[in-house]
Amino acid sequence: MSFVFGVMVVYGVSQGVGFATDRVAVDYYWRDVQGEQPSMVQFYRGITWIPWDVKPLYGLLTDLLPVVGYHRRPYFVLSGFDS
Numbered sequence: 001m002s003f004v005f006g007v008m009v010v011y012g013v014s015q016g017v018g019f020a021t022d023r024v025a026v027d028y029y030w031r032d033v034q035g036e037q038p039s040m041v042q043f044y045r046g047i048t049w050i051p052w053d054v055k056p057l058y059g060l061l062t063d064l065l066p067v068v069g070y071h072r073r074p075y076f077v078l079s080g081f082d083s
Helices: 002-033 038-048 050-064 071-081
Strands: none
Touching: 002 038, 038 050, 050 071
16 A cells, blocks of 8 residues: 555656646746747647647557557557658
8 A cells, every 4th residue: 555655656746846847947938038928828838738638549549440450550650650
């Protein structure tokens, strides 16, 4: 029980501190260095989070649609090609 609690605390603190540090640095850059309005900063943040929003759908796609009998391997190969 204490090991699980310890892992949760360490993981939560590292995620929280990392996200908070990133948030402060990015907000400073966009607002003070680039001079963007808060609404545009939020728009840019929304654009950068799109891959994380699509990640669960990508996982379902690779699990439910096999290509030539394989589930994930063809998708990894396709994602490795440059366009």
